[in-house]
Amino acid sequence: MTSPYDVLGVVPGATAAEIQSAYRKLAKKLHPDLNPGDKAAEDKFKEVAAAYDLLGDADKRKRFDAGEIDAAGAERPPRQGYYRDYAGGPADHPYADASAYADFMDGDDIFADLLRRSQKGRANRRGADLHYRLEIAFADSIAGATRRITLPDGGTLDVKIPPGLVSGQVIRLKGKGAPGGGGAGDALIEVEVLADPRFTREGDDITLELPVSLGEAVLGSRVRVPTATGAVTMTVPKGSNTGTTLRLKGKGAPRRGGGFGDQLVRLKVVLPSPPDPALEAFVAGWAKGQAFNPREEA
Template sequence: MEDPYEILGVKRDASTEEIRSAYRKLAKLHHPDLNPGKKEAEDRFKAVSAAYDLLSDPEKRGRFDRGEIDASGQERPPERQFYRDFGEGPGGQKYRAGAHFDQEDLSSIFEQAFRQRGGPGAGGHRSFNMRGADAHYGLSVSFLDAASGAKRRLTLPDGQMLDVNIPAGLQSGQVLRLAGKGMPGYGDGEAGDALIEITVEPHAFFERDGNNVRLILPVTLKEAVLGAKVEVPTVKGPVHLTIPPNSTSGTKLRLKGRGIRGADQYVELKVALPTEEEIELETFLKNWEPKHPFDPRKHMRGR
């Protein structure tokens, strides 16, 4: 089985963040949704997910590094312990590689192994129960879905679908835990959980500031000078905003309660000039003399 460090392309002393970053990159590259019908990509995605499941868990990673479990998370035979227990035979003879054990010898060894892992005492039926491993996934959601909440469907490596409720206000890096949706347990052990790390996609014009939302709104010269009522997008749908007369670029207006979780949206005005030639405007400005002249760059002089 391939080494999980090699699967993710990281060194054995890689930090948790380096492992997470490598997983995100590979998961996006090989995700079945982005590679429909490609069995090789699906298999690689499964391998990447399994490697991340092992290396992202400090306890599992430590046990793997110590050789206690293999790359699939399965227990390795505790050879060193058996060597100590059966190291000397009759007459002080040492254990030799390739020594023969008959069926009774093997049964005795495995019985002892289960007793040491917390199984019942000698005699009777023995069962090995263990909780299933947590499964780690990544899910990208839009800015608006993260802001207002939504339900999204996640395609698992085995092709199954998992419905995920996105609570309003979720941020990139947050992890959703779905109890019992991870790997199946062993014996009577319960299933593990599904841990879904959220990545919020950037928006074309919304920016998040805590739970507040910020937006730069282009306005015409006429709207800025004379004032106007214009439509403004918000995470909860468009609203009308009154622009005061004589507004300038940088003027900030507040839309109360139009942010995330009842916070506000702040609108910063940006005066936009027409891209086409406006002869009348040019003629007016050439002949116009303001009654209250001012220097907008006065504060910059002498700096």
């Protein structure tokens, strides 16, 4: 690892004033506010700031010079604030932002003015928006619901789910994001609707395949049908067949302009299992049934 003296371009015997002057010169050149979008300059600035954090502190510099702090990368307890912990990336060191530049802000040059304006901008900046994902049941996406999510810090947020949401839509909770001097940011909740094996949403309509018995299909019947908002009773007409589609008005998803789509119920005739000998005997003696060829009728 490069020595912090080499990073700042000073000799090990440099005075504190020389170290501060070298750092100030490099900071003017590399500060992120003066190099927006320049990742290389930003990374170099972090390395320079880390070096100054070590050498600008008399106690830390003394320990480094004594070999107690190994800039080559010896193991240390976390968050001790030594040079090795900062030089490799975006660390939480005192010079990561303008808050520790009080000793440079009293000047009247452009750098001091930049730091003062940067500090003021940070103080008035709105907090960051925080992003979360929330899985909800299909029924909740149709009828709406309130669900609670647990945050990484152990806190919770109650999320009101409006009716009709689809996967990928985002719910915005105002003021529930990160705090900031200009007010808290928002919490952005991306919703994922979990699949329900019974239902398929097609626009504002919902489809369902409903098994019915041979007797219900031939003779007609009243049957219970599940919907996203609860079961209802539906009439199966006499002579219904597999593929017959019945419509339940208003039992679909909410429409943008108001009202609801429909639920389309596709019937599927299911024979008993195991086969019923009486039914087999009836069909064997059913002459008209034997003469009927559905493939020719199609």
